[in-house]
Amino acid sequence: MNVIIIEDEKPAARLLQRKLQKLDIEAGTMLHSVEESIEWFQRNPQPDLIFLDIQLSDGLSFDIFEAIPISSAVIFTTAYDEYALRAFKLNSIDYLLKPIDEDDLEASVNKFKERVPQPQQLSVDFDQIKRMLANPQEKNYKKRFTIKMGQHLKMISVEDAECFYSENKGTYIHTTDNRNYLLETTLEQLENELDPNKFYRVSRKFIISVDAIKDIVVYTNSRLKVILPTYKDDEVIVSRERVNDFRDWIS
Secondary structure (H helix, E strand, O other), X not given: OOEEEEOOOHHHHHHHHHHHHOOOXXXXXXXXXXXXXXXXXXXXXXXXXXXEEOEEOOEEOHHHHHHOOOOOEEEXXXXXXXXXXXXXXXXXXXXXXXXXXXXXXXXHHHHHHHHOOOOOOOOOOHHHHHHHOOOOOOOOOOOEEEEEEOOEEEEEEHHHEEEEEEEOOEEEXXXXXXXXXXXXXXXXXXXXXXXXXXXXXXXXXXXXEHXXXXXXXXXXXXXXXXXXXXXXXXXEEEOHXXXXXXXXXXX
16 A cells, blocks of 8 residues: 655654554655645656645645646544544535544554545535634644642743653653652653644653753664753663654654
8 A cells, every 4th residue: 555644743743654654554754845845746757655744844735636627535633623624524524633542543444445446535615724724723642631639739831841751650740850750641641632843752661752851862773862951860761763763853
């Protein structure tokens, strides 16, 4: 199956690529703008399936369809609300609401597979969808956590997080004032809830904040060690398989 991802946020594109790999689907091509996508379609055969973000860095992804006849199946990935998404249902287009849930992703892929080898009938009223998306909502990433402390509740902003880590089957937030708080969540859930431009999962144990990086040191076996301002309980190591993605993320 030939699959491509069109998404302007590179960390989000890589995260989707990794989730597809868990379903034994390789999305080897990732495009990040309308212009880049149009040029790619002019030079390459059309894929079987496109995962397509709506708002790209240089315009709406619908501009691609207006420039190039697309016969591929399309699954939209979007942070728009349910009201706007009714437009996609009217045109029999599948969609995934960001942050993308792995079960929803698998269901959408299975839905696509059930249609093969039937040709994709892509009949889209782009003007209608554009009107319904005229006032888009901002992407709703996690902004704060509420921690129960005895009889009190403490609110912690994600801006105060140096890192999130797992330990003894628990998930913790370490804050800039050098304190740790237990969260009622998992790193897997946090990976979907946090802004991928500000937070990155460097290993199975750690998600770090880009604003909290104090230093990066070359470590053994082609890995990297991240130095944070106050977290000293354990070494924060970028796992070998994530080093290239991490370098892209910080650049």
